[in-house]
Amino acid sequence: MPQLYANLSKNSTVPSVAGGILWADNVNKVFYLFGGEYTQGPPLGGSSLWGYDVILNQWNLTSSSSNKQIDRVAYGAGVSVSERAEAYYFGGYLSNKTIPGWSGPPLATSNIVKYDMARDSWSNNTGPDSIPRAEGVMVFIPASDQGLLIYFGGVTSPFGNETVLSAPMETIYIYDIASSKWYTQTATGTVPERRRRFCAGATWAQDKSSYNIYLYGGLGFPPNTTAYDDVYILTLPSFRWIKWYPTEPGPGxxxxxxxxxxINGAQMLIIGGTFPATDACDSPGVWGTHNLNLGKNNPDNAKWSMFYPDLKQYNVPSEIVAVVGGSASGGATKAAPDLGWNNRDLPIYFTRQATFTARTPTRYIPTSTSSPTPTATPSPAPKERSKTPVIAGAAVGGTIGLVATVTLLFCCLKRYRENRPERREPAELANNQPFYHVEQVDPESPEMKYHYPQSPAGEYYGVSSLNTAHSPNSQNLPNSPSPIHSSPHPALAHPTPFAPTEMA
Known part of the structure; x- marks a missing residue:
């Protein structure tokens, strides 16, 4: 398993935040920190974009050439597209923990922000409509001429007040990068329960005849106000949901x-988070990190397995093949949704595949040395998978670098080096157009409990009475592995450390 770093350091001027994102520039070996709520004091003026230099192990402030001004937001959906040197962030909350001098309750936005890593410039575009959204997920797939962004889940507030609505998981939003146009498509199949604060990752068949988005976990709404321990797959372009795990009933x-x-399209590391149901742990040495083998490409044909550092090929699993046709290598025959296309542009996009010109680093990148290969050890039988405090997750290039950098809700850091970052002028950032009020969420509170009182209509929830549910084991500031949390899946082999400079 790749090493998780919990011993980095930072200058005190670099903020500690929750609910932000790390955008990875694989070519220049930099993580950009965007958004998030300040967890240690009020937010500083001029929400600057910090970049973590993996090679030099230091933080730097960017200096934007754009006159666009973008506000800091938190708990939106973000994704980086390193092949295009671009990063995106959709929705999220504005509050007095993101904006200096903010008064009143938090607000959510309906905009999508784009950051151009190569030009160090910003743009702020509209979402699919004027409805504010937060706490869903967004992934990139290389379909259409320049790629598509796929968004679903989370919450909305269509009434412009403190009432929020759980987003239906069968409603899928598609953003075509080339045309900057939004589309909506209805999905069918075994649709997941409505949820937020889950995670998802995308991979695709070798011939790109199917694009498969794997969803894991998340926080529920009434009557399930705790959380989920399950895996669903949204396969495109058929837009079919498939329940992949669990196959047997149980508390999870x-x-x-x-x-x-x-990682390399073949495996998905589940890292960090909050576990409201248990305090046990079966793998404290790796902070409870676990690996989902997306194509069951291992000797046991298992979904949950130890991490294979050399696995670089994704095989479409039999559960997807049974729905879309073809084989493990591709050849899907189902190329349209069961209910038909919502817009005639969409089938055209899915007949095209995005290609990208290889980027050249704009800085000196030292030659990588080979990192030690971890020795794989058998994982325990899939009964109680552990989940303990862990730190940041981010992949750079074909080699994994899980770097503990900031105290994001899911990407956390406690200790940094003493060397000061190079100071540059901050990028100019300012207002989106907010639309609605949501209750303040304090990720530092150990008593955070998610509770959405259900309205008589059975679908709407008052934000003013929100009582957001983290267990006392919320993973915000881990210092070292500790034996908390359990899970029904096998633990990973203990990691073999390698230096961040060995990222390729």
């Missing part, structure tokens, strides 16, 4: 506010 180990980190 609910898990939310976490990250899904897809």
């Amino acid at each position: 180990a609910p898990h939310h506010s976490l990250t899904c980190n897809v």
Whole structure:
């Protein structure tokens, strides 16, 4: 298993935040920290974009050439597209923990923010409609001419007040990067229960005849106000939901506010988060991190397995093949949704595949040295998978670098080096157009409990009475492995450390 770093350091001027995102620039070996609520004091003026230099192990402030100003938001949906040197963030909350001098309750936005890593510039575009959204997920797939962004889940507030609505999981939003146009498509199949603060990762068949988005966990709404321990797959372009795990009934180990980190398209590391149901742990040495083998490409044909560092091929699993046709290598024959397309542009997009010109680093990148190969050890039988405090998850290039960098709700850091970051002028950032009020959520509170009182209509929830549910084991500031949390899946082999500079 790749090493998780919990001993980095930072200058005190670099903020500690919750609910933000790390955008990875695989070519220049930099993580950009966008958004998030300040967890240690009020937010500082001029929400600057910090970048963590993996090679030099230091933080730097960016200096934007764009006159666009973008506000800091938290708990939206973000994704980086390193092939295009672009990063996106959709929705999220504005509050007095993100904006200096903010008064009143938090607000959510309906905009999608784009950051150009190569030009260090910003743009702020509209979402699919004027409805504010937060706490869903967004992934990238290389369909259409320049790629598509796929968004679903979370919460909305269509009334512009403090009433929020759980988003239906059969409603899928598609953003075409080339045209900057939004579309909506209805999915069918075994649709997951409505949820938020879950995670998802995307991979695809070798011939790109199917794109498969794996969803894990999340926080529920009434009557399930705790969390989920399950895996669903949304396969495109058929837009069919498939329940992949569990296959047998049982209590499981609910898990939310976490990250899904897809490695080489073949495996997905589940890292961090909150576990409201248990305090036991079966793998404290790796902070309860676990691996989902997306194609069951292992000797046991198992979904949950130890991590294989050399696995770089995704095989479409039999459960997907049974729905879309073809084989493990591709050849899907089902190329349209059961209910038909919502827009005639969409089938055209899915007949095209995005191609990208190889990027050249804009800085000196030292030659990587080979990292030690971890020795795989058998995992325990899938009965109680552990989940303990862990740290950041992010993949850079073909080699994994899980870097503990900031105290994001799912990407956390406690200790940094003493060397000061190079100071540059901050990027100019300012207002989105907010639309609705949501209750303040304090991720530092050990008593956070999610509770959405159900309205007589059975579907709407008052934000003013929100009481958001983290267990006392919320993973915000881990210092070292500790034996808390359990889960029904096998633990990973203990990691073999390697230096961050060995990322390729």
